[in-house]
Amino acid sequence: DTAVSQTPKYLVTQMGNDKSIKCEQNLGHDTMYWYKQDSKKFLKIMFSYNNKELIINETVPNRFSPKSPDKAHLNLHINSLELGDSAVYFCASSRSNTDTQYFGPGTRLTVL
Amino acid sequence: GESVGLHLPTLSVQEGDNSIINCAYSNSASDYFIWYKQESGKGPQFIIDIRSNMDKRQGQRVTVLLNKTVKHLSLQIAATQPGDSAVYFCAENGSSNTGKLIFGQGTTLQVKP
Numbered sequence: 001d002t003a004v005s006q007t008p009k010y011l012v013t014q015m016g017n018d019k020s021i022k023c024e025q026n027l028g029h030d031t032m033y034w035y036k037q038d039s040k041k042f043l044k045i046m047f048s049y050n051n052k053e054l055i056i057n058e059t060v061p062n063r064f065s066p067k068s069p070d071k072a073h074l075n076l077h078i079n080s081l082e083l084g085d086s087a088v089y090f091c092a093s094s095r096s097n098t099d100t101q102y103f104g105p106g107t108r109l110t111v112l
Numbered sequence: 113g114e115s116v117g118l119h120l121p122t123l124s125v126q127e128g129d130n131s132i133i134n135c136a137y138s139n140s141a142s143d144y145f146i147w148y149k150q151e152s153g154k155g156p157q158f159i160i161d162i163r164s165n166m167d168k169r170q171g172q173r174v175t176v177l178l179n180k181t182v183k184h185l186s187l188q189i190a191a192t193q194p195g196d197s198a199v200y201f202c203a204e205n206g207s208s209n210t211g212k213l214i215f216g217q218g219t220t221l222q223v224k225p
Contacts, residue, residue: 004155031211033211040217041150041199041217041218042215042217042218043156043201043203043215044215045212045213048210048211048212050211055210055211056210056211056212058212090155090156092155094211096211097209097210097211098144098205098209098211100146100158100161101146101158101211101213102158103148103155103156103157104155105154105155106153106154106155
């Protein structure tokens with residue numbers, strides 16, 4: 001009965017590779033988000049989608065591309081991975097963009 | 113610019129004592145504030161929130177206080193337990209209603225038995 005789930009939990013890859021992280025929520029929420037947490041635990045929003053429409057697109061390199069096939073899923077694709085992309089990526093969802101956000105368990109990405 | 117900060121990076125309390133975690137925010141247009149708890153290896157977990165039309169809100173063992181005059185937010189945890197050990201984040205919605213949350217740096221709460 002997991003509310004917000006992410007796969008994989010851990011991802012180790014080489015520089016230059018392309019990888020995807022998947023997120024699914026079974027809460028019936030309309031809005032989904034991607035956050036990045038760096039090594040100092042600082043959490044920063046990257047993207048948000050509301051009913052499959054991009055709402056927030058922070059200053060994130062073009063190598064990062066979110067894709068929302070339906071409102072229960074928001075995937076994050078990263079091209080040409082760099083060392084600085086190493087972080088924990090969290091997906092979140094909320095009923096609307098003014099409601100409480102609930103976070104997934106995170107995906108720890110390590111770029112070697 | 114927008115920023116949310118916490119006064120102390122680490123707070124150590126004795127089990128059974130009350131804990132107070134503080135947060136300062138800079139955007140006076142923020143009207144929604146949230147506290148999250150993050151345990152090691154897990155995602156942030158919602159604790160309690162408050163809107164700017166209130167100055168106090170209580171939950172189970174937790175109370176959030178909002179002082180808009182000095183742009184200060186605090187989280188009080190009553191009878192702190194070992195399971196409360198975690199990093200606590202405050203967040204604000206800034207001047208937008210897009211869902212963008214601005215997070216503080218986090219305070220690590222350590223509960224001593």
